[in-house]
Amino acid sequence: MTADLAGHARELAGWLRDNAERLAPWRRRPPGSLAAAVEHDRGLLALLHEAGWSRYGWPEQAGGLGGPVALRAVLYDELAAADVEVPEAYVILETLGPLLTAFAPDLAATHLPRFLRGEELWGQGFSEPEAGSDLAGLRTRAEAAGNGFVVNGQKIWTTLGQFASHAAVLARTGAPDSAHRGLTMLWVDLGQPGASVRPIPASSGRDEFAEMFFEDARVDGSRVIGEVGGGWAAAMYLLQYERGMYAWLRQAILHRRLREVAAMAPAGASPSSLAALGRAQRVCAGLRARSRTTVLRLSAGENPGPEISVDKVLLGQAEQAVFDAWRQLCWEAMAVDDGDLSSTLREEWFYSRASTIFGGAADIQRDILSDRVLRLPRGAR
Amino acid sequence: MNDQVAAFAELTTELLVAGQVDDLVAQLADPDLAEEWDDPAVVAAVAEPYGRAAAGGRLLDVAVLRRPDVSLLVPVTGHDPATAARRSTGGLELDGLVRGTVAGTLAVLLDGKVGLVATGTLDVVPVTGLDPAAELRRVRGRVAEPDEQLDVDAATVLSRAARFLAHELLGAGGAALDLAVEHVRSRHQFGVPLGSFQAVRHRLAEAHVQLTAARELLAAIGADADPDVHLLVLKSWAGAAAQTAVAAAQQVCGGMGFTEEFGLHRSVRRAHLLDGLLGGWEEADVLLGRLATEGRVIPDRQVVLS
Numbered sequence: 001m002t003a004d005l006a007g008h009a010r011e012l013a014g015w016l017r018d019n020a021e022r023l024a025p026w027r028r029r030p031p032g033s034l035a036a037a038v039e040h041d042r043g044l045l046a047l048l049h050e051a052g053w054s055r056y057g058w059p060e061q062a063g064g065l066g067g068p069v070a071l072r073a074v075l076y077d078e079l080a081a082a083d084v085e086v087p088e089a090y091v092i093l094e095t096l097g098p099l100l101t102a103f104a105p106d107l108a109a110t111h112l113p114r115f116l117r118g119e120e121l122w123g124q125g126f127s128e129p130e131a132g133s134d135l136a137g138l139r140t141r142a143e144a145a146g147n148g149f150v151v152n153g154q155k156i157w158t159t160l161g162q163f164a165s166h167a168a169v170l171a172r173t174g175a176p177d178s179a180h181r182g183l184t185m186l187w188v189d190l191g192q193p194g195a196s197v198r199p200i201p202a203s204s205g206r207d208e209f210a211e212m213f214f215e216d217a218r219v220d221g222s223r224v225i226g227e228v229g230g231g232w233a234a235a236m237y238l239l240q241y242e243r244g245m246y247a248w249l250r251q252a253i254l255h256r257r258l259r260e261v262a263a264m265a266p267a268g269a270s271p272s273s274l275a276a277l278g279r280a281q282r283v284c285a286g287l288r289a290r291s292r293t294t295v296l297r298l299s300a301g302e303n304p305g306p307e308i309s310v311d312k313v314l315l316g317q318a319e320q321a322v323f324d325a326w327r328q329l330c331w332e333a334m335a336v337d338d339g340d341l342s343s344t345l346r347e348e349w350f351y352s353r354a355s356t357i358f359g360g361a362a363d364i365q366r367d368i369l370s371d372r373v374l375r376l377p378r379g380a381r
Numbered sequence: 382m383n384d385q386v387a388a389f390a391e392l393t394t395e396l397l398v399a400g401q402v403d404d405l406v407a408q409l410a411d412p413d414l415a416e417e418w419d420d421p422a423v424v425a426a427v428a429e430p431y432g433r434a435a436a437g438g439r440l441l442d443v444a445v446l447r448r449p450d451v452s453l454l455v456p457v458t459g460h461d462p463a464t465a466a467r468r469s470t471g472g473l474e475l476d477g478l479v480r481g482t483v484a485g486t487l488a489v490l491l492d493g494k495v496g497l498v499a500t501g502t503l504d505v506v507p508v509t510g511l512d513p514a515a516e517l518r519r520v521r522g523r524v525a526e527p528d529e530q531l532d533v534d535a536a537t538v539l540s541r542a543a544r545f546l547a548h549e550l551l552g553a554g555g556a557a558l559d560l561a562v563e564h565v566r567s568r569h570q571f572g573v574p575l576g577s578f579q580a581v582r583h584r585l586a587e588a589h590v591q592l593t594a595a596r597e598l599l600a601a602i603g604a605d606a607d608p609d610v611h612l613l614v615l616k617s618w619a620g621a622a623a624q625t626a627v628a629a630a631q632q633v634c635g636g637m638g639f640t641e642e643f644g645l646h647r648s649v650r651r652a653h654l655l656d657g658l659l660g661g662w663e664e665a666d667v668l669l670g671r672l673a674t675e676g677r678v679i680p681d682r683q684v685v686l687s
Contacts, residue, residue, distance in 0.1 A: 005687045161458045255681040262673035277668030286594035289601035313590045370582035379577025
């Protein structure tokens with residue numbers, strides 16, 4: 001497998017070089033609306049699917065070309081190394097794709113090829129207004145009805161939810177006090193009556209998140225992801241990819257940003273801003289090394305367990321270190337320039353502030369490490 | 382860990398626990414073992430328990446120069462080895478540090494080479510300083526230009542030394558974290574274990590994160606990486622992580638951590654001393670940032686997915 005990954009990476013890098021001109025439109029996110037950017041990315045998704053590169057590492061039954069999961073990590077790494085903007089859709093794919101292939105192969109066979117071709121986006125329906133870090137307290141209900149369920153409730157913080165055709169929704173099928181035991185993961189068609197999605201105006205200026213409302217939305221029994229009552233296990237399975245593979249994907253992007261930020265540094269930059277840049281490099285190097293281990297473990301079919309919280313904490317630190325280095329080195333661009341590049345980086349700076357919150361707050365990760373790795377006595381939160 | 386590496390770890394731990402560091406140095410200085418030090422896992426297996434024990438002795442010399450009869454002269458401050466040996470009329474002005482007793486020959490890093498000079502006429506003063514257990518010697522004086530060189534270049538020696546010190550730092554930080562974890566599990570205040578307070582837990586969890594990242598990086602980057610990577614990324618990561626760990630430990634151990642009996646001070650002293658040897662992490666971050674603005678971004682491709 002060792003030789004395969006390196007060889008695959010070389011081959012892909014060669015293809016990216018040979019097709020540099022075709023890829024030129026996707027070197028940077030286009031300015032303008034988020035909707036336009038999402039639309040624009042579909043072209044790159046289609047291109048990478050057609051050339052086969054985005055299909056490696058996904059099972060053949062789900063329209064992939066098979067091979068170890070790490071082949072997906074190679075794709076993200078090589079795209080960023082070739083200065084191609086990694087489509088945000090891959091972030092969603094890396095959380096929900098493994099969920100479908102592991103727990104709902106039939107749904108994966110139908111939907112994964114569409115996603116890979118750029119025809120569909122999906123949303124993740126976990127968090128609720130009253131259930132964020134304390135996910136087991138969620139209240140969206142799915143009542144058994146006929147051959148399926150009727151869903152009522154509200155979900156929030158769904159990345160690109162306003163563009164999604166379907167969502168994986170974690171809903172309560174057990175008693176109200178059943179905590180994490182009474183949850184079921186459902187594949188919900190967002191185009192149906194009773195389902196509505198609304199983008200949330202974001203502080204970054206880019207409305208990346210949406211909220212989803214369900215009023216008597218129907219879900220067929222064939223669209224249960226995993227077992228009825230097995231929603232928590234499905235969510236925990238997904239989390240290793242959301243924390244592990246996502247961190248790898250982001251480190252690839254962050255290393256590209258680092259190269260760009262370093263090139264933007266003004267002559268005579270102050271020692272404190274140089275230190276910020278140096279620290280950002282150092283933290284990104286540590287994240288990459290750690291994330292490499294995790295990706296290889298995922299690829300070998302191992303579950304990294306609670307130690308994966310290390311990756312999540314490091315990712316938040318790396319995200320903020322990179323964009324804070326830009327803030328320090330290029331203060332004028334950050335604060336008072338309205339050019340496209342500065343605007344994009346400013347949005348990313350804002351987004352990096354959230355990196356210690358979404359996908360499980362960094363504080364919760366430290367609690368997990370305290371409980372399950374350092375084995376400290378549990379206490380009141 | 383393969384058998385060979387495990388044997389190094391076992392021997393090191395056993396002799397350090399017995400307080401027989403000189404015996405350990407003698408055994409590890411066996412010329413037949415010289416090539417084993419090329420394996421980063423062997424360096425880790427020896428240097429981490431050494432850092433945990435915060436012992437004295439000449440292990441750095443043995444691991445880096447691989448000859449029992451030569452001591453490495455390390456600059457007193459900063460990353461630039463040239464500050465330990467400056468040219469002046471008719472010879473070299475030396476001012477540097479040696480760890481443990483000083484051998485008859487001194488290795489000085491000069492013009493990218495490792496020159497050998499006799500120790501005989503030099504002024505050697507034992508240092509108490511920040512970390513008496515480190516058994517530092519300050520070596521000063523004038524010598525003639527070396528006419529003999531080690532058959533290894535200065536860059537390689539710097540990389541080896543940085544890697545060894547990095548693992549020692551992880552040992553020192555790890556020992557502090559273990560001591561603190563033990564303390565907060567057993568010590569009660571307000572009727573509950575200290576370790577049940579989130580403020581305490583998060584500091585220790587953060588120390589674990591930092592030590593883990595530094596260890597991963599050392600494992601992922603090969604011994605052939607250049608000295609900039611070794612000093613400014615690997616060793617400085619370990620230095621920053623060890624300082625995070627000892628600071629967290631010192632805080633959560635409260636007054637106990639300041640007693641001689643408790644033993645935390647050994648890790649605190651060692652972590653700060655080793656971070657400064659060959660340059661501390663704060664300064665390294667500035668140097669790394671400057672290199673990046675000169676187009677020398679430390680390539681991420683040194684950590685490959687295979």
